[in-house]
Amino acid sequence: MIVLDCAGTVVLPASLDLTGGRGSGTLTPGERADIAVLRIADAPKTPQGAVPARGGHLDLLITEGRVRLWNGRKVEDPDSTPDEVREPEHDPDHPYTGLWVDENGFVRQELLPDGRYDEARGDRRSAYTGRYWISGSRIDYLDDLGFWAFGEFRDGVLHHAGYRFTRR
Numbered sequence: 001m002i003v004l005d006c007a008g009t010v011v012l013p014a015s016l017d018l019t020g021g022r023g024s025g026t027l028t029p030g031e032r033a034d035i036a037v038l039r040i041a042d043a044p045k046t047p048q049g050a051v052p053a054r055g056g057h058l059d060l061l062i063t064e065g066r067v068r069l070w071n072g073r074k075v076e077d078p079d080s081t082p083d084e085v086r087e088p089e090h091d092p093d094h095p096y097t098g099l100w101v102d103e104n105g106f107v108r109q110e111l112l113p114d115g116r117y118d119e120a121r122g123d124r125r126s127a128y129t130g131r132y133w134i135s136g137s138r139i140d141y142l143d144d145l146g147f148w149a150f151g152e153f154r155d156g157v158l159h160h161a162g163y164r165f166t167r168r
Contacts, residue, residue, distance in 0.1 A: 006037060008040050009037050009059065010037075010038045010040060011035065011036075012035070012037075012038065013034055013035065014035055014061060014062065014063050034064065036058060036062075037058070038057050038058055039059055090115035091134070092113040092114065093113070094134055096111060096134055096139070097111050097112070097113050098110070098168075099167070099168045100158050100166065100167055101166060101168050102165055103163075103164055103166075106121060106122055107119065107120070107121050107163055107165070108120045108121075109158075109160075109165060111132060111139075115131055115132065116132070117130060117131070117132045128143055128144075128145075129143070130142050130143035130144045137153045137154065138151070138153075139151045139152070139153065139160070149161060
């Protein structure tokens with residue numbers, strides 16, 4: 001997972017294919033990411049002069065799902081991941097592992113010991129599945145469809161996507 005403070009930046013698709021009939025960019029779930037993060041303003045202590053003399057404003061570049069540029073510096077081996085963006089370790093014995101149910105019993109989310117979750121909705125089993133990571137009171141989800149979500153544990157309640165889940 002890459003977490004990047006994008007304050008003062010613009011996040012754009014790194015490439016567009018408008019000839020293939022897809023009519024969409026490269027931020028489509030299930031597709032490898034092609035993302036560019038550009039700073040709008042110069043960082044402090046940036047030399048004066050024409051833009052080319054000052055260095056680039058490109059902070060992050062991901063193409064074909066691989067980090068190519070990180071913090072404005074080229075990543076020499078795009079098959080490796082910079083240390084600061086490595087996937088966090090999962091704790092299989094975390095106390096929040098188990099079944100969480102919303103107030104009506106309609107949504108049931110099971111946090112499995114292997115770092116995966118399985119969410120059922122009504123009589124639809126496995127409506128959403130994917131991976132999760134817990135850090136302090138925050139939970140981050142990466143769904144198998146490619147979207148990210150998060151929640152927070154407060155006073156024995158999991159707050160996620162407008163739901164309030166309690167442990168069963």
